Every structure is written in structure tokens, then in C-alpha cells.
Amino acid sequence: xxxxxxxxxxxxxxxxxxxxxxxxxxxxxxxxxxxxxxxxxxxxxxxxxxxxxxxxxxxxxxxxxxxxxxxxxxxxxxxxxxxxxxxxxxxxxxxxxxxxxxxxxxxxxxxxxxxxxxxxxxxxx
Amino acid sequence: xxxxxxxxxxxxxxxxxxxxxxxxxxxxxxxxxxxxxxxxxxxxxxxxxxxxxxxxxxxxxxxxxxxxxxxxxxxxxxxxxxxxxxxxxxxxxxxxxxxxxxxxxxxxxxxxxxxxxxxxxxxxxxxxxxxxxxxxxxxxxxxxxxxxxxxxxxxxxxxxxxxxxxxxxxxxxxxxxxxxxxxxxxxxxxxxxxxxxxxxxxxxxxxxxxxxxxxxxxxxxxxxxxxxxxxxxxxxxxxxxxxxxxxxxxxxxxxxxxxxxxxxxxxxxxxxxxxxxxxxxxxxxxxxxxxxxxxxxxxxxxxxxxxxxxxxxxxxxxxxxxxxxxxxxxxxxxxxxxxxxxxxxxxxxxxxxxxxxxxxxxxxxxxxxxxxxxxxxxxxxxxxxxxxxxxxxxxxxxxxxxxxxxxxx
Numbered sequence: 001x002x003x004x005x006x007x008x009x010x011x012x013x014x015x016x017x018x019x020x021x022x023x024x025x026x027x028x029x030x031x032x033x034x035x036x037x038x039x040x041x042x043x044x045x046x047x048x049x050x051x052x053x054x055x056x057x058x059x060x061x062x063x064x065x066x067x068x069x070x071x072x073x074x075x076x077x078x079x080x081x082x083x084x085x086x087x088x089x090x091x092x093x094x095x096x097x098x099x100x101x102x103x104x105x106x107x108x109x110x111x112x113x114x115x116x117x118x119x120x121x122x123x124x125x
Numbered sequence: 126x127x128x129x130x131x132x133x134x135x136x137x138x139x140x141x142x143x144x145x146x147x148x149x150x151x152x153x154x155x156x157x158x159x160x161x162x163x164x165x166x167x168x169x170x171x172x173x174x175x176x177x178x179x180x181x182x183x184x185x186x187x188x189x190x191x192x193x194x195x196x197x198x199x200x201x202x203x204x205x206x207x208x209x210x211x212x213x214x215x216x217x218x219x220x221x222x223x224x225x226x227x228x229x230x231x232x233x234x235x236x237x238x239x240x241x242x243x244x245x246x247x248x249x250x251x252x253x254x255x256x257x258x259x260x261x262x263x264x265x266x267x268x269x270x271x272x273x274x275x276x277x278x279x280x281x282x283x284x285x286x287x288x289x290x291x292x293x294x295x296x297x298x299x300x301x302x303x304x305x306x307x308x309x310x311x312x313x314x315x316x317x318x319x320x321x322x323x324x325x326x327x328x329x330x331x332x333x334x335x336x337x338x339x340x341x342x343x344x345x346x347x348x349x350x351x352x353x354x355x356x357x358x359x360x361x362x363x364x365x366x367x368x369x370x371x372x373x374x375x376x377x378x379x380x381x382x383x384x385x386x387x388x389x390x391x392x393x394x395x396x397x398x399x400x401x402x403x404x405x406x407x408x409x410x411x412x413x414x415x416x417x418x419x420x421x422x423x424x425x426x427x428x429x430x431x432x433x434x435x436x437x438x439x440x441x442x443x444x445x446x447x448x449x450x451x452x453x454x455x456x457x458x459x460x461x462x463x464x465x466x467x468x469x470x471x472x473x474x475x476x477x478x479x480x481x482x483x484x485x486x487x488x489x490x491x492x493x494x495x496x497x498x499x500x501x502x503x504x505x506x507x508x509x510x511x512x513x514x515x516x517x518x519x520x521x522x523x524x525x526x527x528x529x530x531x532x533x534x
Contacts, residue, residue, distance in 0.1 A: 003479075009530065009531075034487065035470070035487055035488075035501070035502055036469075036500055036502060061472050062472050103471065103475065
């Protein structure tokens with residue numbers, strides 16, 4: 001199946017929420033050591049733990065970067081706790097394409113970054 | 126002698142479709158495909174001969190033993206070893222290296238000794254030596270590569286010293302295809318009294334191998350990279366070395382005599398083959414060696430070189446494609462790594478896969494080497510006797526698809 005849909009490639013070339021957030025409440029650097037995909041994720045949230053803004057920079061394959069871009073749209077409005085229960089199936093649905101086992105780490109990078117960021121944020125409060 | 130189309134027909138796996146397209150297999154450096162003769166041999170063994178070996182005195186046990194030992198002799202003659210006793214069967218080349226590291230090297234490398242490896246090494250021929258150096262407080266030295274992806278022999282010469290005890294070098298890089306000057310390296314190592322272990326995982330069965338002419342002390346390789354089944358590796362070692370090494374693991378079949386508290390061990394090679402081995406697959410390995418000999422190893426090497434030259438010719442037309450191969454392909458085996466500017470190697474692999482072309486991407490179990498070439502990993506095509514120029518044409522079609530999707534032109 002052709003995974004390089006227009007939507008995927010668009011998110012890859014023109015990622016949403018690109019760039020760092022200067023007033024971020026939390027920042028994480030997540031990297032896939034086995035291939036070099038990486039994401040720097042910045043989150044801002046309010047006193048009710050609802051995520052109000054997202055920023056990210058990164059480099060890597062289309063799936064890793066596009067999934068971070070797509071996820072960044074979805075994070076706003078979610079609570080820090082919500083993010084802890086996100087799954088591979090969630091990301092696959094967002095991406096709209098089947099992810100083979102060989103590429104699953106690429107897709108999971110964004111979820112890993114989001115979970116780490118929200119986990120750190122909750123712990124630091 | 127068979128032509129390529131006839132050879133291709135011997136490989137049933139090649140006639141399938143992947144994603145609706147003809148299957149093009151260009152990942153031979155990872156593992157090779159098997160001709161039906163080898164596949165049938167495994168089935169035949171289990172249907173007609175299966176018995177445990179070296180002990181039984183019934184008809185099938187004797188036959189199985191004979192066939193197992195025939196493979197051993199055949200491997201010996203294939204690499205021109207002086208005796209079948211110099212061939213030890215292991216699980217794979219990695220285990221063969223670990224065997225040497227935990228016996229010969231463990232006992233003979235002392236504090237302050239030097240071990241030379243190269244920047245071309247696969248993790249199998251690097252990590253065991255890293256561990257050994259730490260265990261024994263020995264010094265690990267790494268020979269770098271030149272701009273042309275060749276081993277820097279000048280630096281190697283300067284690294285050799287009176288304290289060099291062991292030199293470990295690949296005969297052919299699984300990333301750049303670089304063929305190293307083994308005979309010269311062996312000669313210089315021996316002048317310093319050092320032992321040399323050669324990693325032949327990519328070379329044996331692809332280019333001619335002659336352990337006596339090269340005078341190597343240890344050579345390792347795997348059956349599955351030369352049309353044999355997985356689960357069979359070889360350690361070649363000079364008789365006097367093997368017989369002075371203590372066993373790697375202990376149990377039945379490697380013992381001469383066993384008392385309550387003490388046992389006497391056999392000489393090589395049985396010394397290193399405790400327990401029931403991978404009998405069926407060792408026997409089928411004999412068939413793959415015969416298959417290769419029927420084509421002729423020189424013909425295999427020549428064919429690989431032709432495909433490499435053709436692939437370089439096609440792929441070097443693209444300005445955004447970078448090739449990691451020596452300029453003079455006389456110095457390479459049939460392996461070609463490349464990168465595409467602006468495209469992550471995982472994406473290259475997926476586009477190629479969608480086009481039915483199987484390649485390998487990433488660090489190829491050689492992180493130190495690949496990270497020096499490009500931080501994000503390379504894409505790699507590797508060819509064998511059943512590949513054709515048409516296969517490379519399909520790979521180029523897939524490359525054009527990468528261009529189209531990622532708007533590279």
C-alpha cells in the first residue's frame with residue numbers, strides 16, 4: 001500500500017506547530033538511537049493540566065516527523081494525564097496508513113516524546 | 126554451465142510478487158536466497174536419513190555421520206584448508222569469533238598487549254574485542270579508512286608493534302564492499318608475531334578464498350550468506366592453534382573419556398562441537414557449496430563485479446545520490462551503499478519496498494563505520510549470482526519514485 005499520501009507528505013514538508021516555544025512549561029528531547037530520528041517537543045499547559053500550546057523541531061524520516069506534526073494538533077486540549085494513555089493504534093489512525101513492524105518505532109517516537117513530556121510535567125508540579 | 130536465467134529458476138522465492146510487482150532481492154549481504162537443491166536436501170535428510178551422528182551404529186546413523194563429515198571435508202577443500210580437522214561448525218560467524226575471543230584470545234592476550242581491528246568491521250568483529258580489551262586491560266587500536274573507503278594501510282603499518290598480539294580484519298566490508306589486502310596484512314602481522322583473524326562473512330562464496338595461500342590463522346564465515354541454511358557457521362583455524370585452545374563449551378561428543386570428577390577432551394575439531402549440532406543444515410550446506418562450485422567462484426565474482434559497475438553507472442547519474450564505494454571497483458565486492466540528499470534512509474527503503482525491491486537501510490550492524498560516512502544511515506544494495514541488470518533497472522525505477530515523492534529535482 002502506498003503510505004506516502006498527500007497528507008503525510010504535507011505534514012512532513014510543512015509540519016504544524018513547528019519551532020520551539022520560548023515560554024514552554026516543559027521540554028523533552030527524544031531520539032531513536034538506531035536510526036537517528038529525533039524530536040524536540042515543547043509543551044505549555046494551564047493550571048488544570050490542559051495543554052494549551054505545542055511546539056516541536058526535529059529531523060528524521062517522514063513517518064516520525066509527520067506523526068509528530070499530526071499529534072501536535074491533537075495534543076492541544078488534552079490533559080497531561082490523557083496523553084499517558086495514548087497508543088500505537090491511536091497514532092496509526094491519525095496517520096491513516098498501516099505501519100509495518102519495521103516502521104513502528106518511527107511512528108512511536110512522537111508518542112514517546114509526548115508521554116515523556118507530560119510525565120515530566122506532572123512530576124515537576 | 127547454467128546461464129543466469131536458468132540459475133534464477135532454481136530459486137523459487139524469486140518468482141513471487143511483492144506489492145503487485147516482481148520481487149527484486151538486493152539484500153544478499155544480509156542473507157542469501159537458497160536454490161531448491163539446498164531446500165530439497167533438508168527435506169530429504171529428514172525424510173530419509175535423520176539420525177543423531179557420531180555415536181550410532183545403525184545404518185541411518187552411519188549415513189548421517191558420513192554426510193555431516195562430508196560437508197566438513199567439502200568446506201575444507203572449498204577454502205583450501207590443509208585438513209578437515211581445521212573446520213569447526215558453529216551457529217554463525219559471530220559465534221565463531223566469540224569462540225576465538227573466549228578461548229585463544231582470553232588465554233593469550235595479556236595486560237598491555239595490543240589488538241588491532243579496523244574501522245570497517247561489523248559489530249561481530251568489533252564488540253567481542255572491545256570486551257576482551259576491557260577484560261584483559263589490553264589496548265584496542267582501530268585502523269581508519271581513507272577518503273576512498275579503503276583501509277589505510279599506512280596507518281596499519283604504523284600501528285603494528287612488538288606488543289601486537291592479534292589483528293582482526295574483515296575480508297570485505299558489508300557497508301562499502303571494500304576488499305582488504307589480506308595477504309599483505311597477514312604477512313606484516315606475522316612479522317610482528319601477531320595472530321590474524323579474518324571475517325569472511327561477505328567474501329567466502331562470493332570471491333575466491335584460499336586460507337593456505339593467504340596464510341590466515343583464523344577465518345570465520347556463515348553458510349546462510351552463501352546459499353546455505355541459517356544456523357551454520359564455520360571457524361577455520363590452523364591445526365596447531367585449535368589443538369592448543371581449551372574448549373568453548375562442554376558436554377557430550379567433545380570428550381574422549383569421562384570419569385566422575387575429570388574428563389579428557391578430544392582434539393579439534395570435535396573439541397569445539399559439544400552436543401547435537403545442526404545436522405540437517407550442515408548437510409544441506411554441502412549442497413550449497415556444490416551448487417556454487419558448479420557455477421564457479423570466479424564466475425560468481427565476475428558477475429558481482431559487473432553488477433556493481435552497472436549499478437554505479439546508473440546511480441551516479443543523480444546529483445543528489447551519494448555513493449560510498451571505492452573508485453576502483455577492483456577493490457570492492459558486490460555491495461553498494463548510497464544516500465539520497467534530503468531523504469531519510471527509512472523512507473528510501475519503504476519506497477523501494479513498495480516497488481518490490483528489497484534493500485537494507487540504516488547502520489548495517491556497523492554503527493562506527495556508517496556514522497563516519499553519514500549520521501543518518503545509508504541505503505545498501507548487495508548482489509549475488511541470481512541478480513541481473515534488470516534488477517538494477519528496477520532499483521533505479523524505485524529511485525526515480527523517491528525523486529518524485531520527495532520532489533528532488
